[in-house]
Amino acid sequence: MRKLLVLLLVLMTAVSSTACGGNSDDNQISSKNGQTTLKIWYWGEQEAPGMKSFIDKAAEVYMKENTNIKVDAVLQESDTLYSAFRSAAKAKQGPDIQYFWGGTQALEDVWMGNVAPLSDYWSKEDIDNLPLAQRSETYWDGKQWCMPFYQYGSVWGYNKELFAKAGLDANNPPRTWEEFMTTCEALKKAGITPIGMGLKDGYFGGWIISLLGQQNMNTKQELVDLIKGSDNKSYTDPENYEWITKLKEMKDKGYFNTDIMSLDLYQGQQLFDSGEAAMTINAEPYLAQLERKEGADKIGIMRTPSFGEGKMADSVGIPSQVLAITSFSKNKEEAAKFLKFLHTEDMMKLMYQEAGAVTPDKRFKDEWLNTEVDKQIMAWSKGNPEFWYQYFYPFGFESSGVNPIVQKLFAVDLAPEEAAKEFQDALKKWKNQNPELLTAFEKWKVLE
Known part of the structure; x- marks a missing residue:
């Protein structure tokens, strides 16, 4: 999707005032003055209006709770979502976390060697919180490669x-x-x-x-x-x-x-x-x-x-858009922790509040839903x-x-x-x- 696939260009927007996509110097030096920069390239505002607001607020909360981390999140343009990432991956300089439309639209980058397995950094208990249907879209060769970010029935x-x-x-x-x-x-x-x-x-x-x-x-x-x-x-x-x-x-x-x-x-x-x-x-x-x-x-x-x-x-089609840890990231453990943070109760509720997007997670509560559309799809x-x-x-x-x-x-x-x-x-x-x-x-x- 879902993705999915829009023609209108959106401005590249960052969480922090200094955020910019694909800066090689920033990527070569991921830690400065004891602070690690976690670079995230994401999409979703186009099909879930309010996603940028959610990412902004989630990043702010995460940085307050983890003062050694600077979250640098950049909203990507629709028509360059994949081309920009693949150029970055080829140079091995770019985001620590990348957004993909799900299924094979993410697995192709797995097969190209651009993605690190999520299951190498999440415990079995963490993985088991993900619904089977959404897991299956990016499960390959015995590993879970991507994290279901939000569903779009x-x-x-x-x-x-x-x-x-x-x-x-x-x-x-x-x-x-x-x-x-x-x-x-x-x-x-x-x-x-x-x-x-x-x-x-x-x-x-x-x-x-x-x-x-x-x-x-x-x-x-x-x-x-x-x-x-x-x-x-x-x-x-x-x-x-x-x-x-x-x-x-x-x-x-x-x-x-x-x-x-x-x-x-x-x-x-x-x-x-x-x-x-x-x-x-x-x-x-x-x-x-x-x-x-x-x-x-x-x-x-x-x-x-x-x-x-x-x-x-x-x-019924209830696929998910996904986030993945990049294979060239120098901050894979921190990236995995941030992804886990997005599946906490407070963040699941916040994303639904800001963007109306449902997190594919067995712990997501039906009582949080406030539209008949969401209730019926659930x-x-x-x-x-x-x-x-x-x-x-x-x-x-x-x-x-x-x-x-x-x-x-x-x-x-x-x-x-x-x-x-x-x-x-x-x-x-x-x-x-x-x-x-x-x-x-x-x-x-x-x-x-």
Whole structure:
């Protein structure tokens, strides 16, 4: 995510007045006058407004409690989050703690040798406080590599007032695909755009495959095996491209805004905010903030209606964005302590208070939640399987395969079978171009 993926540039902002990203002199000398500088490059303000305020306040508390530590936290720009870090990692000069979007979007830097294992510095008891579903996204080769920082349940938001206007039961959103299509048709007939979305930047591809693609699977490992090609599994197998058929059905029936190809992801999502579309897909912190603004009598959420035959047909996506200790950090122990600090009760409560973001931690208390969005997602996490498809396929496969193929599906009359073949061809190309990453990926046994 979740991440995820915004186009608006944000100013690089530091906790301390002297903070700056990637200063080699600061990185070569991590301790001065008996004080250790802990450098943190983070993201999150873009999808969890208030994250910068939280980091500022958390750093202030930590420095008061640990006077030998100076926390130098820099909010990163979206479009350079990875490129800036990888340049720093190549020079072995940069942050002690780095933010990543989760799953393979973090594991690729693990496989590049840029990350130190969290489990080398946290005790088993500490690790066991992390929920299994979020742990599994960055657990590889017997180690926990990243710390789940905040979760962003990715679900459908719907406008209860527009549902009621179309004669629909606003308190009982659709649960099956047939009900979903009936709902969309009723909205369309009432002159309401059913779904607001943008596809110009392509990022919708990673979202929609994560909401539809897993429905014929029983485990996360099945997707990893599909990517590996185990037992000759392929995207051309009907069960692995049924989701494309469903997406094309939505497109052909005119259930998206007509200018979807002219809008970026977040521009399309804003059609929901403005009341121009009845539904959209968005992240938990954002939808919760929208509920606080508009009220629970207007903003509702729902899981993706089911159509598949697998256990994951009833799954919900509650992935996490992560923080990791860099392999080149000279302050790994201190970095691990700061990460542990972020999972203390006071900090979990503070992050929710400031940014509306929920910490993936078994000790997080339901009673802290103050929106129906958060309460519903928490309930789903306890009663439904969790699976975010995007975090279990190669990061590069998204930009070279998933996103452009979904764009093509909307731009031309591409049959689902043809799209499935293009997915398989794109996957083959990624494998041929990334033999070292493929070798690491093939070692992946998902923690379930």
